[in-house]
Amino acid sequence: MIKEQYLQQLWKHLDKIPEPKRREIMFDYEDHFRIAAELGRSEEEAARELGDPQMIAREMLLGYRVEEAENSGGVVRLSKAVLATAGLGFFNLVFVLGPYIALLSVLLSLWVVSGACGILAIGAMYEGFFGDAVTRMQASFIAISAIGVGMLLGAGTHKLTRGVFKMTLKYLRFNTRVIMNKERN
């Protein structure tokens, strides 16, 4: 009875992890109860020593998210991994989510600026052909410079974004190690 309840709770808390992976995780815990029984220990004992199923599920979710983000490298996945980490405790909310949002904003603004350079080029050409603020020659120069700056910035930001992703994943891992052992006590 205790075993059934425990496993049911764990299963419920793992609902964000897709089915096959979820089954795999459950296997370890079902096994634990089974082997405990083979060694003549009660279900209560086995459940008590396992600890809080919700906490376990959080850790598992985190591991899964980090792996997911590594394999795909998308911003959505990475954000999910960061959120899973933040879910582990208040400390993480401050030390993981905060810096992550700040970094993301910086990256986003860099992307916006490099995009704006492109728009500036179009605007300058339009002004050169149809307006009278600048000559065509001047407009061409402005446009070429703007496109150049935009492309350089874009390439730089792309590299930076990749770097930030790699670093974030590394930090998440490091952070998990620290937090996992802290939360227990």
Next chain:
Amino acid sequence: MNVQFKKGVLDLCVLALTAWEDRYGYELAVAISSKFEVAVGSVYPLLNRLTLEGYFSTYLRESPEGPPRKYYKLTPKGHTHLMELVSEWNTFTHAVNELIKDGVGK
């Protein structure tokens, strides 16, 4: 036990237990938690993470008592990682012991 001490050492211990023979999850979980006062259940996420990071591979093996059990096997990558951790640990504890000896052992 001092929580600060436990941090980071758990990985090393789990890897060390599998250095010479493959072990099944229950065995590892109980061995670790009996020494470190951590919940047995928290060792499984640890094993899971180390497996994802490529330090362990897993397989099922029949057991005399009943159905097959999931065994953890140290991969070459895991072995390298373990050796790194062991040498770091030795350097670290050596330094700490020296300091203690100088301070307390007078």
